[in-house]
Amino acid sequence: MADSQPRLLLQIGKRLAAGFVSLIFLAFVVFMIDEVAPGDAAVVKAGEKATLEQVQRIRVQMGLDRPWFIRFPEYVAKAATGDFGASYQGTQEPVSKILASALPLTLSLAGPAILVAIFMGLTLGTIAAVWRGRWPDRLVLAFSTLGVTVPNFVLAPILVLVFSLQLDALPATWESPLRAPAFYYLLLPVLVLSARPSATLVRLTRASMIDTLGQEFIKLARAKGVGPLRLVLRHGLRNAVLPVITSMGTSFGFLLTGSYIVETFFTMPGMGFQALKAIQKNDTPVLMGCVLLTGLLFIVVNLLVDILQPILDPRIREAQI
Amino acid sequence: MKRRNKLGPLFWGSVVFLALLLVMAVIGPSIRHPHDARVGETLQGPSAEFWLGTDDLGRDIFSRLTYGARVSLTVGIVVQIFALVLGITIGMIGALAPKWIAGPVMRFTDGMFAFPDLLLAILIVGIFGFSSAGGILAPLSAVLGSGLTPVIIALAVTAWPSIARLVRGQVATLKQREYVQAARAMGAKPSWLVLKHILPHLWGIILAVSMVDLAAVILAESAMSFLGIGVQPPDASWGTMINQARVNMQAHPLLLVWPCVLLSLTIFALNFVGDGLRDLADPKSEKK
Numbered sequence: 001m002a003d004s005q006p007r008l009l010l011q012i013g014k015r016l017a018a019g020f021v022s023l024i025f026l027a028f029v030v031f032m033i034d035e036v037a038p039g040d041a042a043v044v045k046a047g048e049k050a051t052l053e054q055v056q057r058i059r060v061q062m063g064l065d066r067p068w069f070i071r072f073p074e075y076v077a078k079a080a081t082g083d084f085g086a087s088y089q090g091t092q093e094p095v096s097k098i099l100a101s102a103l104p105l106t107l108s109l110a111g112p113a114i115l116v117a118i119f120m121g122l123t124l125g126t127i128a129a130v131w132r133g134r135w136p137d138r139l140v141l142a143f144s145t146l147g148v149t150v151p152n153f154v155l156a157p158i159l160v161l162v163f164s165l166q167l168d169a170l171p172a173t174w175e176s177p178l179r180a181p182a183f184y185y186l187l188l189p190v191l192v193l194s195a196r197p198s199a200t201l202v203r204l205t206r207a208s209m210i211d212t213l214g215q216e217f218i219k220l221a222r223a224k225g226v227g228p229l230r231l232v233l234r235h236g237l238r239n240a241v242l243p244v245i246t247s248m249g250t251s252f253g254f255l256l257t258g259s260y261i262v263e264t265f266f267t268m269p270g271m272g273f274q275a276l277k278a279i280q281k282n283d284t285p286v287l288m289g290c291v292l293l294t295g296l297l298f299i300v301v302n303l304l305v306d307i308l309q310p311i312l313d314p315r316i317r318e319a320q321i
Numbered sequence: 322m323k324r325r326n327k328l329g330p331l332f333w334g335s336v337v338f339l340a341l342l343l344v345m346a347v348i349g350p351s352i353r354h355p356h357d358a359r360v361g362e363t364l365q366g367p368s369a370e371f372w373l374g375t376d377d378l379g380r381d382i383f384s385r386l387t388y389g390a391r392v393s394l395t396v397g398i399v400v401q402i403f404a405l406v407l408g409i410t411i412g413m414i415g416a417l418a419p420k421w422i423a424g425p426v427m428r429f430t431d432g433m434f435a436f437p438d439l440l441l442a443i444l445i446v447g448i449f450g451f452s453s454a455g456g457i458l459a460p461l462s463a464v465l466g467s468g469l470t471p472v473i474i475a476l477a478v479t480a481w482p483s484i485a486r487l488v489r490g491q492v493a494t495l496k497q498r499e500y501v502q503a504a505r506a507m508g509a510k511p512s513w514l515v516l517k518h519i520l521p522h523l524w525g526i527i528l529a530v531s532m533v534d535l536a537a538v539i540l541a542e543s544a545m546s547f548l549g550i551g552v553q554p555p556d557a558s559w560g561t562m563i564n565q566a567r568v569n570m571q572a573h574p575l576l577l578v579w580p581c582v583l584l585s586l587t588i589f590a591l592n593f594v595g596d597g598l599r600d601l602a603d604p605k606s607e608k609k
Contacts, residue, residue, distance in 0.1 A: 025432040030444065037448045104403040149589040151540055153560070159566055165571045241520045259441035264548055279447035279550055287447045294440055302435075 012307050019303040027076050027094040030288050035068050040287075044088050084289035089281050095289040098274055103293065106270035108182075110259050110297075112190045114252055117197035121244065122237065124198075125205025129240075130232060132210060140304050142204060147199025156192045156265045163188060174268040189262045196258065197251040204247055209240040242313050249302035256294050335590035342587060346394050349387020384398065386579055389559040392552055393587070397471055397539040401531055404538075408484025409527070413515060413547045416492035427489060434482035438540050445475040446550050472551045476538055481536035487530055488523065495519050525602030532595030536588045540597035543584055 034040075042059035050058075059065050078084075084095035119177050128140035164172035171180070172186050178185060184294075212218065213236050262271030266271065275290035277283075415427040433441075449471060495501060501518050509518075545551030546560025554561070559580040566577040 017539070022432065022435060026436070029432075029441070031435065033445055033448055142528055145589070149592065150585045151544065151580075151588070152561060153544060154585060156565065157570055157577055158581065161570055161574055161577070253437040257437045257443075260439070260443065261548065275443065275447070276548055276550070284448055287444065291440060291444045295436070298437060 005009075010311055012016060015119035015303060020308075021298055022299050023296065024076065026299065027079065027292065030292055031068075031072050031075055034284060034288060040064055041085075041088075062276045070236065078119050078294065084292070085285040087278075087286050088283045089286075095285050098286055099271065099289050099293055102271045102290070104275045105271065106259055106263070108186065109189055109193060109262065109268065109270060110252075110255055112186065113193040113255055113259075114197065116190060116249070117195040117201055117251065117255070118248070120194070120198040121201025121205050122241065125202045125244075126209055126232060126237060126240075128202070128206045129213060136152055137206075140206070144199040144202040147195045147202075150195070152192050152195060152281060153261050153265060155195055156188075156262060159188055159192060172266075174266050176269075185266075185268075189268065192265075193255060193258050193262045197255050200247070200251055201244060201255075204238060206243050208243045209236060212236050212240040242309070245305060245308060245312065249298075250303045250304040253298050256298055322599065328597045328601070331593050335593040335597075338586060338590045340592075342390055342583075343394065345387045346390040349378055349384060349390065361461065361483060382576065382579060385557055385562060386559075386583060389557055389562055389580060389585070390587075392469065392556055392558040393539050393542060393584075396469055396476070396542045396552070396558070397535045399473050400476045400480055400538045400542075403473075404480035404484055404534065405527070405531065407481035409478070409488050409520075411481065411486040412488025413492060415489035416496065417515070419510065430482045430485045430489075433479070434486060436479070438476075438479040438508055438537070439444050441479045442475040442541060443548075443550065445478060446471050446545065449474075468554060469556060472542055475545075476541055479541075480534060480538055482533060484527070484530065487526070489535075491523055491526065495522060526599065529595050529598035529602050532591050532598060536591035536595070537583075539591070540588055 009019045040059070042055050042062055042064050045062070056065075061281050063071070082096045084099070086092045086094050087098065095304075124140045124144070128137040131137050160172045163170045171185050174185055213232075218231065218235055221231055226235065260269065260275060262268075263270040263272040264276050271290045271294055275287055278286035278290065358483060411426060411430060415423050415430065417423075418426070487564075496519065501514060504514060504518055542551055543560035543563070545559060546558040547564045548560075549564065551560055552558040562580040563584075566573075566580065570577045
């Protein structure tokens with residue numbers, strides 16, 4: 001064990017470097033899309049009545065006339081310190097301030113949603129694998145097929161129709177100030193958001209569990225008289241969970257873009273809501289900030305998954321050096 | 322084990338559904354014009370004249386749905402064509418070009434692939450403006466209608482990496498095969514190798530993956546239209562119809578149900594057809 005420690009550190013170091021590169025790549029893509037698009041900050045600052053010369057003067061003042069390969073490192077350096085520029089609209093609030101107020105809400109939506117998805121995925125997937133081919137399996141598969149094919153902007157209005165409008169049990173939209181504990185407001189959005197990742201994780205767990213349960217060591221354990229519950233949970237699930245963890249990073253990506261839709265639907269002022277508002281108002285800095293931060297979250301979660309893997313699975317630790 | 326006859330009733334059901342959808346999309350909107358608003362005939366129930374009733378502006382829901390099908394399929398197929406051309410070209414470069422070209426190209430592809438696709442599409446449409454379809458996009462807008470062009474561009478930019486990675490992987494194994502090596506040893510030019518010996522083997526798997534990708538593109542288009550940054554009025558897609566139906570959803574839930582059901586069924590059918598084709602094209606990937 002002792003000599004695998006430096007190897008593990010080396011591996012983690014490599015992953016961190018790769019994560020850093022993806023971060024720069026993300027910033028580059030976001031920056032270049034803005035570069036290629038017509039119009040820039042100088043046009044906005046100069047106002048609608050400005051002449052071409054005035055715009056050009058402001059552009060030089062703001063340093064926007066310099067080539068992109070000088071401004072891109074500047075942009076990254078500024079973003080690294082949390083400076084994403086200022087909004088074009090209203091009081092020209094710093095983008096970082098808008099993001100700081102939006103991030104907690106998005107996290108309180110995405111965090112529980114991924115937890116729900118993991119819980120549902122592991123339990124339902126295991127149940128389906130254990131009773132493979134019989135009615136619990138069929139039921140779970142039917143639900144997971146629905147979860148994959150029914151988009152969240154279809155699920156959201158249907159759930160609101162049932163739970164808010166017909167049963168009047170849960171609020172249909174976010175309000176400020178809230179008139180009930182935040183839990184009630186978060187219940188439907190989290191449920192909608194977790195549907196798709198739940199469904200994909202259910203399918204993966206099922207497949208991986210069926211694979212694991214068919215292996216020799218399970219037969220051996222059963223022959224040794226290990227009880228069914230212990231057999232499935234200790235011997236089966238512990239091994240079956242590894243490919244599920246791998247796919248969690250991708251699921252989280254779906255979840256983040258899903259939160260753009262869910263937040264807009266439930267009018268929750270998180271990052272997705274702010275991004276969509278920014279699009280309607282042509283507020284490019286805010287939009288870029290939201291996309292960068294969302295991408296950052298995605299990269300960080302994938303990085304965590306990557307680092308977690310060799311720690312959880314000794315086989316990967318040995319194989320990849 | 323049976324090798325043939327693996328395509329079950331769900332596969333053929335999906336094929337029939339998609340065929341009907343295609344027919345509906347082609348002839349449906351010409352039965353009655355989907356933008357025709359009838360004053361005084363808003364929110365009608367189903368009748369002989371309006372098969373599925375009318376919406377809040379008095380427009381025939383059936384023809385709106387068929388029009389939505391036309392828009393969704395158009396966007397999906399055009400995007401998929403772009404994605405195939407780009408993806409196959411870049412995948413080939415990744416597999417066959419010298420390392421100093423292929424390496425960076427594939428790193429770029431991996432980077433784009435890792436990007437959550439809807440996020441990138443939202444960014445592109447957001448920054449370029451979802452209503453501006455002039456300038457360099459003008460020729461495309463003239464063919465497709467200005468309401469569709471920005472969405473198509475945004476989704477095409479995000480859709481190609483999965484095809485490129487698939488093609489690269491497949492070509493990398495195919496070019497090691499003995500018959501390809503033999504052809505090369507006999508002096509076949511690279512272009513001949515690709516066109517005669519490699520590409521013909523790939524169409525099956527590419528078609529299968531395209532079906533699943535087509536579902537993803539249609540889903541992304543509907544999501545963007547739902548958010549109001551996709552297909553713009555007077556064009557209608559299922560996404561915009563779902564969004565508009567929310568207003569009256571308590572009194573007229575059917576307005577909401579129709580586009581939801583059609584969209585979900587389409588996604589479902591495309592996935593099923595894709596899975597079936599994949600089993601045919603690549604028996605090794607068969608599921609347990």
